[in-house]
Amino acid sequence: MGANSLYGPLDPAPDAGYVDAPPRMGFFTDTSVCIGCKACEVACKEWNGVPDDGFNLLGHSYDNTGGLSANSWRAVAFIEQPAVVPAGPVDALAEAAAGRSDALAEAGCGGAGTTREPEFLGMPGTDLPGRTPDAPRTDFRWLMMSNVCKHCTHAGCLDVCPTGALFRTEFGTVVVQEDVCNGCGYCIPACPYGVIDQRKDDGRAWKCTLCYDRIGDGLTPACAQACPTQSIQYGELDELRARAAERVEKLKDQGARLYGHDPDDGVGGDGAFFLLLDEPEVYGLPPDPIVATRDLPAMWKRAGLAGLAMAAAVAVSFLGGRR
Amino acid sequence: MKDRPMVPRADFRSYYGRPIVRPAVWHHDIAAYLFTGGLAAGSAMLAAGGDATGRPALRRAGRVTALGALVASTYFLVNDLGRPERFHHMLRVAKPTSPMSMGTWILSGFGAFAGAAAVAEAAPLLPRPLGRLLGPVGTAGQYAAAVTAPALATYTAVLLADTATPSWHAAYPELPFVFAGSALASGAGVGLIAAPPRESAPARRMAVLGAAMELYGAHRVETSKGILSEPYTQGRPGKLLRAGRTLTALGTAGALLGRRSRVVSALSGAALLAASLATRFGIFEGGIASAEDPKYTVVPQRERLAQRQQQHKQG
Numbered sequence A: 001m002g003a004n005s006l007y008g009p010l011d012p013a014p015d016a017g018y019v020d021a022p023p024r025m026g027f028f029t030d031t032s033v034c035i036g037c038k039a040c041e042v043a044c045k046e047w048n049g050v051p052d053d054g055f056n057l058l059g060h061s062y063d064n065t066g067g068l069s070a071n072s073w074r075a076v077a078f079i080e081q082p083a084v085v086p087a088g089p090v091d092a093l094a095e096a097a098a099g100r101s102d103a104l105a106e107a108g109c110g111g112a113g114t115t116r117e118p119e120f121l122g123m124p125g126t127d128l129p130g131r132t133p134d135a136p137r138t139d140f141r142w143l144m145m146s147n148v149c150k151h152c153t154h155a156g157c158l159d160v161c162p163t164g165a166l167f168r169t170e171f172g173t174v175v176v177q178e179d180v181c182n183g184c185g186y187c188i189p190a191c192p193y194g195v196i197d198q199r200k201d202d203g204r205a206w207k208c209t210l211c212y213d214r215i216g217d218g219l220t221p222a223c224a225q226a227c228p229t230q231s232i233q234y235g236e237l238d239e240l241r242a243r244a245a246e247r248v249e250k251l252k253d254q255g256a257r258l259y260g261h262d263p264d265d266g267v268g269g270d271g272a273f274f275l276l277l278d279e280p281e282v283y284g285l286p287p288d289p290i291v292a293t294r295d296l297p298a299m300w301k302r303a304g305l306a307g308l309a310m311a312a313a314v315a316v317s318f319l320g321g322r323r
Numbered sequence B: 001m002k003d004r005p006m007v008p009r010a011d012f013r014s015y016y017g018r019p020i021v022r023p024a025v026w027h028h029d030i031a032a033y034l035f036t037g038g039l040a041a042g043s044a045m046l047a048a049g050g051d052a053t054g055r056p057a058l059r060r061a062g063r064v065t066a067l068g069a070l071v072a073s074t075y076f077l078v079n080d081l082g083r084p085e086r087f088h089h090m091l092r093v094a095k096p097t098s099p100m101s102m103g104t105w106i107l108s109g110f111g112a113f114a115g116a117a118a119v120a121e122a123a124p125l126l127p128r129p130l131g132r133l134l135g136p137v138g139t140a141g142q143y144a145a146a147v148t149a150p151a152l153a154t155y156t157a158v159l160l161a162d163t164a165t166p167s168w169h170a171a172y173p174e175l176p177f178v179f180a181g182s183a184l185a186s187g188a189g190v191g192l193i194a195a196p197p198r199e200s201a202p203a204r205r206m207a208v209l210g211a212a213m214e215l216y217g218a219h220r221v222e223t224s225k226g227i228l229s230e231p232y233t234q235g236r237p238g239k240l241l242r243a244g245r246t247l248t249a250l251g252t253a254g255a256l257l258g259r260r261s262r263v264v265s266a267l268s269g270a271a272l273l274a275a276s277l278a279t280r281f282g283i284f285e286g287g288i289a290s291a292e293d294p295k296y297t298v299v300p301q302r303e304r305l306a307q308r309q310q311q312h313k314q315g
């Protein structure tokens, strides 16, 4: 094990023992151009033979997938927001107590930043939206993001897997071997992003493989191949990081930020990283994930100490006092 | 009063309130295993102490309970797998970064030792040459099991803590003490139930020391983790942990005051066993609750980020 094997910047494939590993491959998902078409979700299911995850209507947005799961390895998040971000969360009860019922009403309908009377939106036009120069526009925005397994440099799922079913590929990605996994379930709470999941009727753990069976043949993963806007870009991680740095520079004014690109973050950087337009938690991502294994040496130390205390307690119980 | 949150309500943003980290999919099998694994460890140590100091009742009860609890543990662990018929895949690798892998090997070793010790209890019933042979094997197994027992009792704390489950991970410094104390107390409980008053003094002391460790650890977990202590104090996990604390107190008091009464001793032993069970379920469910609410993922991580920014500005 190298010095950074549990935590810190690292090139994962050589650390896992590959000699002459190919360059690390990954995804850069640029959410600023995502149109929410879900082509990635469909392409992934088709290529990987992933079963449906129920035909649910979740009722909170156009997202009826709800998030990543054993049966959704790409999942498109939809966030409908007031274009003007409110100054702060509205405490409806306190506002109501103070007699400001308009604030209450607004909190109930999604909490726009300002108080407004109902507005006449104009007659339905015949032109494309935005084409007529001063046509009235509604003041909300949609954020869309295609979420996926991050293929972490320090992958919690991989660290804790007791069967060796999860392994590091030569491309630096993280893949489950379905013929080895025995469904112990340990990887599931170990993932700091809540990605990997148990398939109920099957018992085993499933997640994105970064199309291991395609990239080995020089093909592009199914989702990136299907994405019509190049929101999902596949390639060598170094190159993707450079491209992302340029892109975020361009979109700085729109609140763009990168997520998971930094090798110094809590998981040593993600193999699949993102350009976001709002805080990570708004998209259902943890704001500051840390691989639990970072603390493993300290945990074993505490367990050792407790074990010694236990032995001492038994010794005292039997040897101390004569009765 | 009791229902007032201990930490001010935190404002945070999330994706339609959906969880971020995934709660463990483990069933109550695993919570039950936390108890039976600890019971096996505590009983094995009781047996070794009893044998070393000439207390046959403690030895016998300890050995037999250790084996029984071990069999139950194995059942719970295999039954919880998504693919139980593949349980032996655990034995493909020995992986230091996986507490579950380490635990599998600890449990396997302990199982062989404790099994030998328990079978040796049947020596007098067997034909002489075989019985003669079995005695020393059993003794060796018994001491080997006692040496492995602390690892068996505490690795499960690392198992839970080495996850992204917020309240389990935050509790990693004290969780091993909760589990070690709980294992000792349950082992002592077996001694109190099984041994006559003239043999049971060590079990009483073990009960007190175990209870002290468990109560200290649980108190820290429930009070020193900020918002991440909250799941251990509310709802079902809170009830279970409070019940565990009450039962531990009753069991320990009974163990100390009921010296002369077999009935009071046995009741105290039962209370200690029930306390251990309740505590394990409380810790298990507290962690699950912390994973189900995005608040426990977002708020502490935001605080961490803010702190880092602060340091950055100052440094």
Ligand code: SF4
Binding pocket: A149, A150, A151, A152, A154, A155, A156, A157, A158, A174, A190, A191, A192, A193, A194, A195, A196, A207
């Ligand atoms: S995101 Fe989760 S499932 Fe994917 S590699 Fe990282 S720890 Fe594993």
Ligand code: SF4
Binding pocket: A157, A160, A161, A162, A163, A164, A165, A166, A176, A180, A181, A182, A183, A184, A185, A186, A187, A188, A204, A205
């Ligand atoms: S469920 Fe499968 S992949 Fe996940 S840790 Fe267990 S054996 Fe490994």
